[in-house]
Amino acid sequence: MNEARDRMLKEVMALDFMAIELNLYLDTHPYDQRAVMVFVDTARRAKMARENFERMYGPLMASSSNSFPWPWIENPWPWDVQ
Amino acid sequence: MNPNEVLPAALENKPANVAAEAIDMCKMQFYNPMPIVGAKLTYAYVPFQCLCCLYPPEVGLRQGTIFPELDRPYGADPVYTVDG
Amino acid sequence: MWVYEKKLEYPVKIKNCNPRLAKYVITQYGGPDGELAASLRYLSQRFSMPIEVAKATLNDIGTEEMAHLEIIGAIVHQLTKDVPPKVLEKEGLGSYFADHDRAVYPVNAAGSPFTAAYIQSKGDPIADLVEDLAAEQKARATYENLINMMDDPDVIDPLRFLREREVVHFQRFGEVLRIVQEKLNEKPYFVKKPDFMNVSPAAANMGPLTGVSPVSNVSPAAISPISNVSPISNVSPAAVSPASMGKPSFVSPAEAEKPAAPFMNPFSGVSPAATGKK
Numbered sequence: 001m002n003e004a005r006d007r008m009l010k011e012v013m014a015l016d017f018m019a020i021e022l023n024l025y026l027d028t029h030p031y032d033q034r035a036v037m038v039f040v041d042t043a044r045r046a047k048m049a050r051e052n053f054e055r056m057y058g059p060l061m062a063s064s065s066n067s068f069p070w071p072w073i074e075n076p077w078p079w080d081v082q
Numbered sequence: 083m084n085p086n087e088v089l090p091a092a093l094e095n096k097p098a099n100v101a102a103e104a105i106d107m108c109k110m111q112f113y114n115p116m117p118i119v120g121a122k123l124t125y126a127y128v129p130f131q132c133l134c135c136l137y138p139p140e141v142g143l144r145q146g147t148i149f150p151e152l153d154r155p156y157g158a159d160p161v162y163t164v165d166g
Numbered sequence: 167m168w169v170y171e172k173k174l175e176y177p178v179k180i181k182n183c184n185p186r187l188a189k190y191v192i193t194q195y196g197g198p199d200g201e202l203a204a205s206l207r208y209l210s211q212r213f214s215m216p217i218e219v220a221k222a223t224l225n226d227i228g229t230e231e232m233a234h235l236e237i238i239g240a241i242v243h244q245l246t247k248d249v250p251p252k253v254l255e256k257e258g259l260g261s262y263f264a265d266h267d268r269a270v271y272p273v274n275a276a277g278s279p280f281t282a283a284y285i286q287s288k289g290d291p292i293a294d295l296v297e298d299l300a301a302e303q304k305a306r307a308t309y310e311n312l313i314n315m316m317d318d319p320d321v322i323d324p325l326r327f328l329r330e331r332e333v334v335h336f337q338r339f340g341e342v343l344r345i346v347q348e349k350l351n352e353k354p355y356f357v358k359k360p361d362f363m364n365v366s367p368a369a370a371n372m373g374p375l376t377g378v379s380p381v382s383n384v385s386p387a388a389i390s391p392i393s394n395v396s397p398i399s400n401v402s403p404a405a406v407s408p409a410s411m412g413k414p415s416f417v418s419p420a421e422a423e424k425p426a427a428p429f430m431n432p433f434s435g436v437s438p439a440a441t442g443k444k
Contacts, residue, residue: 009173013176013177014139016173018148021147022148024226025133025338027219027223027338029130030219032133034133038136042139063169078236079244081244127343128343143327
């Protein structure tokens with residue numbers, strides 16, 4: 001189960017990382033249409049991956065905590081070895 | 083890890099000759115950086131990057147960049163390796 | 167403002183504690199070229215940047231550096247977790263333990279606490295951006311020194327990732343620097359007339375530099391030996407030149423005729439430019 005969690009989290013990380021890279025690229029290339037296209041696509045995929053993960057393993061952001069008791073403090077913090 | 087090993091992953095569904103050509107073009111682009119036109123003395127310049135191929139997300143995360151032309155792993159690139 | 171995400175930018179999973187490595191890695195937490203210095207530097211300098219591109223880049227890279235700070239903190243934490251004081255002392259962390267136990271505290275490798283004197287925020291965009299370029303290279307060099315001292319692949323892996331990020335940030339700051347230089351050339355406000363020249367209008371007109379020498383009129387194009395060399399660069403230098411930044415259309419009509427770049431959509435493996443044409 002832990003392994004499955006890691007795999008899903010890694011997918012979120014990879015897509016978010018790609019969004020960060022394209023974000024930085026677009027900061028200095030604001031008129032690069034192809035990069036904007038890839039960014040939009042990446043952001044959409046990242047959102048989907050994040051929602052999938054959160055459904056299974058709890059919120060990645062406090063704002064997506066929507067159950068009782070408060071789930072934000074439940075799942076492990078990223079710096080702790082799991 | 084050098085681009086040779088990584089790029090084909092992004093080109094899996096393409097015919098071999100198209101993939102090879104694309105990789106060549108990519109490489110040519112980053113080994114022949116754009117000339118800096120009208121450079122002035124006393125200014126510092128870095129060539130502008132052009133969007134080329136991109137690594138798929140997992141490869142990008144592993145390499146630390148999604149841009150093959152910026153991928154300079156320590157120990158593999160003489161420009162970025164002094165004592166490696 | 168910022169929003170926290172409960173994940174690292176790059177995973178850190180260290181199986182074996184090793185305080186010796188922690189002692190060195192912590193310099194990227196609170197050392198002169200560390201991530202704390204980097205994020206404070208960029209996030210402070212952004213306020214005085216003259217153009218939007220520079221503000222955006224400093225803001226976004228400064229934000230990413232905070233994620234890197236968290237990665238380094240996680241490495242130090244995992245390397246020292248539950249290590250007995252005796253072992254910490256043997257590995258040279260005795261004086262650290264006396265003050266901070268196994269907590270993560272911003273110091274450099276020699277134990278000096280973090281200081282804002284590591285960074286500068288000058289109010290001059292060129293000076294600030296050139297400092298940022300240097301900072302990225304210093305951080306890259308530090309990561310290489312650290313990688314050379316590490317013997318645990320679990321530690322080397324995230325350090326390698328962080329090192330590569332410095333290379334990418336250097337490229338971005340270089341691009342920002344060019345755009346800023348171009349903007350400043352449009353209206354050279356950075357060579358403000360010194361106050362002493364304002365004494366009287368007559369005095370100002372008699373400055374020794376007002377008669378421009380004929381050599382300085384050589385146009386940059388005349389000097390540039392190779393303005394159109396690379397047949398493979400799909401975007402003409404003029405099109406990427408910062409001068410075109412203000413214009414709404416980024417791709418000139420002439421350029422649209424040129425063969426499309428071998429652009430790979432990382433998801434489909436198909437070039438959008440190519441599909442658009444066929």
